[in-house]
Amino acid sequence: MDLAYTTEQDMLAESIQRFIATEYDLTTRKNLVASDLGYSTQHWQTFAELGWLGMSIPEAYGGLGGDLVDTMIMFEEFGKGLVLEPTLSSLVLFAGALELAGSDEHKHHYLPALGAGDLTGCLAYVEADEPTNFNFVATTALKTGDHYQLNGTKSVVLNAASADVILVSARTEGQATDPRGISLFLVPGDSEGLLRKDYPTVDGLRASEVLLENVRVPASALVGAEGAASQTLNTVINRGILAISAEAVGAMAVLYQSTIDYTKQRVQFDHPLSEFQVVKHRLTEMFIEYNLAKSLCMKATMLLNQNSGDAQRHIHALKFLIGKTSRFVGQNAVQLHGGMGMTEDLAIAHYFKRLMMIDATFGHTDIHLDAFVQ
């Protein structure tokens, strides 16, 4: 089995590392978090120029036709830099769903623009009554003539405020938890009847509650066959899990390494903390757990890349293990930094919060452990 990256993949990782090293220090990130948009459009253009936005878009639509391993490499590096730009929403979820289920017309219209950074999209799939189940859809879409009329509320929609288009899951038939009868609709962000309540998230990103009150979209806004979106959602959410797991792997790499660096220079009781055996062992455990999480991230990515029947199980196992490991690595990074680990001035706190939200996104540890053991 060849697990080595290709030259192109190594170059991809290096180019993101260079970008983060020169453009993404903690102060810059804090300023972006505090800005109106919450990220940098200039960075977004850079991402487009360097081919990162088009990486997973098929070549027929102006992209580079990369696979899930390429996406994993990108997100691992984004995780190291705590990148704020809406790559998950716009590329993995939105572009991913269009690529899987959209018509040729949808793809021609959106994919090249997404890859060029001229347009962003996001996915509204969470509902408050059962947030961990994407098949729970109480939002309705009623067909009247050549239009659909949407009503309902979507929760914690990542990057909804900045998205040009929101892809909304809505029910065209069946009961709220029925996997059949869910459809996806392209809803422009400025649609009449669409109300957003925007808020910052604890990890420095942006999300919204999205209320749909008699929002009318043309029949051509339907993505995929009517009532058949559950499988599409499942696949893009699986890809989303892979992407944020890779991001967590990157963030954990920074955390364990920074903790090693800190304990080497922090002197208490006349010795660097790193000389105390309890600290040495804890750092070693962080390193071990990090590596196990990284291994499973790689394996699950390869399996889904091959469309293996074993992929779903591995993705549940991965999301569980990423949550468990991020807590272990994150909590110990804070603990070993002592009071300093508790301050917003150090990067540690920001990695810790991002890992916390990765655990909460797409269902936390218990949800996936339960699905894994079923």
Added chain:
Amino acid sequence: MWTQRGDWFKALADQGGWDIPKWPKDFGGPNFTPTQRYIFDLEMGKQPTPPQLPFGVGMLAPILMNYGTKAQQDRFLPGIRDGSVNWCQGYSEPGAGSDLANLKTKAELSADGSHYLVNGQKIWTTLAQIAHWIFCLTRTSSDGAKQEGITFLLIPMDDPGVEVRPIITLGGSHSVNEVYFTDVKVPVENRVGEEGKGWTYAKGLLAHERSGLAGIQNSVMGLEKAKRNAQKVRVGAGTLLDLSSFKNKVGVLEAELLALEFTEMRTLARVAAGGDPGPESAILKLKGTEIQQRITELNLEAAGVFAAPWGAEAFGPEFAHGATQSYLGGRATTIYGGASEVQKDVIAKNVLGLS
């Protein structure tokens, strides 16, 4: 019921010193036996009663009672008791965290012996921003062991040489600060006890502070709340509490809390019999704070993706509000008052005899 904190503490005082349950009778306390005090704490812990800021009543007052002059007691204890004077604790420094005795803030006695000149920096000073006074460990001598040459001083925060700079912590809150001292003149009558004996005075108090950090009754109530929260989270045909992995975590915590409660009872029994708190008391802070953190994790899990919204306005189900802050803020409990790793060293050395 009680519209004002002040009303509540006044009502407690009217019961005969219930506002200062740990103070001895001579200083107006209720003269509780250890058992009565335990019951008092237990019942207070079961209700959402307003907590008293610990720095004056719980930390400084016992030191003044034991080591302060009559004049110092008369001057400071009334303001501590009625809450009109806020205190903060100036112990930790950038280079003196777990290794507290490594502190460097310098206090030099003037040639005429009338005052100390204080220069240096404290860090992690809780609520310094609202404090009128700070009680400080300062270094008056660098001779001998680190623990010697430490002097306990009382310093008014409105001195022009005292500067407070906020530290914003994980969770966005401002409760801790840096406190800088530049040529602050402290009259010798603000020294508590003898010069160079401050470490001894503070050490006894640290053990006391630590045993008070276990928060067992809060954890008992917190766990019940976490279970109720989890029952409100729909997962498939059931709730989050029906998932075996979540339920098991709750069960493990419940069992450990039962054990911890009785560990506290064993400590109490020793004290009630006239003995020292004993080795079990060292377990309380360690295990108690770890349990507190695990309960905040359960609430975070119940909040799920609604842990994300951040800012003044609350979104998502009501039970999810505050779960993120508690989880983030709770990370400090195994760091402050002696990090868990250091607590284990203390137990290993003092209890198990492993040097």
